[in-house]
Amino acid sequence: xxEVRVLVGTRKGAFILRSDEQRKDWTVDGPHFPGxxxxxxxxxxxxxxxxxxxxSGGWFGQVIQRSDDxxxxxxxxxxxxxxxxxxxxxxxxxxxxxxxxxKRVWHLEPSPADPxxxxxxxxxxxxxxxxxxxxxxxxxxxxxxxxxDQWQPGAGGMCLHTIVxxxxxxxxxxxxxSAAGAxxxxxxxxxxxxxxxxxxxxxxxxxxxxxVGHCVHSIALHPSRPGTLYMQKHWDVMRTDNxxxxxxxxxxxxxxxxxxxxAVHAHEPxxxxxxxxxxxxxxxxxxxxLRVYRSxxxxxxxxxxxxxxxxxxxxxNVLRNxxxxxxxxxxxxxxxxxxxxxxxxxxxxxxxxxxxxxLPPVLSVEVQVLP
Amino acid sequence: MIVVTLPMHLRxxxxxxxxxxxxxxEPVTRQAILDALEAAYPMLRGTIRDASTRERRAFIRxxxxxxxxxxxxxxxALPVEVTAGKEPFRIIGAxxxx
Numbered sequence: 306x307x308e309v310r311v312l313v314g315t316r317k318g319a320f321i322l323r324s325d326e327q328r329k330d331w332t333v334d335g336p337h338f339p340g341x342x343x344x345x346x347x348x349x350x351x352x353x354x355x356x357x358x359x360x361s362g363g364w365f366g367q368v369i370q371r372s373d374d375x376x377x378x379x380x381x382x383x384x385x386x387x388x389x390x391x392x393x394x395x396x397x398x399x400x401x402x403x404x405x406x407x408k409r410v411w412h413l414e415p416s417p418a419d420p421x422x423x424x425x426x427x428x429x430x431x432x433x434x435x436x437x438x439x440x441x442x443x444x445x446x447x448x449x450x451x452x453x454d455q456w457q458p459g460a461g462g463m464c465l466h467t468i469v470x471x472x473x474x475x476x477x478x479x480x481x482x483s484a485a486g487a488x489x490x491x492x493x494x495x496x497x498x499x500x501x502x503x504x505x506x507x508x509x510x511x512x513x514x515x516x517v518g519h520c521v522h523s524i525a526l527h528p529s530r531p532g533t534l535y536m537q538k539h540w541d542v543m544r545t546d547n548x549x550x551x552x553x554x555x556x557x558x559x560x561x562x563x564x565x566x567x568a569v570h571a572h573e574p575x576x577x578x579x580x581x582x583x584x585x586x587x588x589x590x591x592x593x594x595l596r597v598y599r600s601x602x603x604x605x606x607x608x609x610x611x612x613x614x615x616x617x618x619x620x621x622n623v624l625r626n627x628x629x630x631x632x633x634x635x636x637x638x639x640x641x642x643x644x645x646x647x648x649x650x651x652x653x654x655x656x657x658x659x660x661x662x663x664l665p666p667v668l669s670v671e672v673q674v675l676p
Numbered sequence: 677m678i679v680v681t682l683p684m685h686l687r688x689x690x691x692x693x694x695x696x697x698x699x700x701x702e703p704v705t706r707q708a709i710l711d712a713l714e715a716a717y718p719m720l721r722g723t724i725r726d727a728s729t730r731e732r733r734a735f736i737r738x739x740x741x742x743x744x745x746x747x748x749x750x751x752x753a754l755p756v757e758v759t760a761g762k763e764p765f766r767i768i769g770a771x772x773x774x
Binding site for chain 1: 685727733769770772
């Protein structure tokens, strides 16, 4: 019988939730690293017992933890995220240029093939790679050559929060940066291009169709369709079928097209999920009803999934890294909220139940299925 | 030997349960203590002072003998009670809440 592990990062520690393939009865293990902000905890497909954790805090800065036994023991590895060469400057709030300054790691993306190979997306926005399991990090600084001096932090910080490695070509990597946009490399990170054509930011940018500056909140793809990506932007849900060369809007009948996460069903490449929230300042669901929206047509036509989710007086948010799917035959869907609930659905979103209700605010959710 | 106390989170990270003792070469300064501490406990690198600038992190304080030494130059001499190992060099997570 398979084991399902849900890896949860919160404002005050990490939790590992375990169940069998029925996904009904869960154990809660944690908090690991109590008191620390866990922006991301994730496993490596090549070795499911290898976990990586981004652990940070205002007092003591950034720590990267690694486990080789699924969280029984941990090793603090390198936290030296030194920018390549002279860091340079980016746009600041007052119109001046401001030096790049490392703040924290938002996202860790292990290679599907090599447990020692892992990428880190950081704030101030940059991409780092480790080839030795986190013991050293090297910046892929070509990314910041793409008009980096014009990037400007948004309200959530200038963070590189999403990393997607193309399933058919490990040298093709997509990243997304708040208030800068989406970018792609086809050569393993040496050179990058903006992939923001078709995005429109009418209210946020003086040039709504600018090459950079769009506030991308998250992107996702299905392994069988490496050229099709879905995006939750600040406003608008978008889709591309040519690896980002051109995007088009698929917000359709959503009650709001503002939100943070987006995910693709494990077995249905045209089935996607978003969690609409009201607006850029109202970071809670419309009408106080927590609804996941599912499209089975790759966008435009959406249905509300509400069975088991609170439909009265619910004012939580679901952050960009806090939504995940598993790979079991009846695809499991999971998300965590800023109110500390982690919800699970074992039937592709048709029905939901909380795994745990009272964690600290949830920053990230990942799922592993073990044989 | 120099005695150094760490805040709870850094004790956990270093996997120690109490004060640590360090053999610090003369002259015993804050910088020398932190260099010796990071050599003995590499997991603490970057948590007390910035990894690249080596400046004190904003919400870290250094106390000894009832004095706040946080704003003293890193290469200043420390009180003789600290250098003699009679008083600890205290690394503190500053009050930073509301």
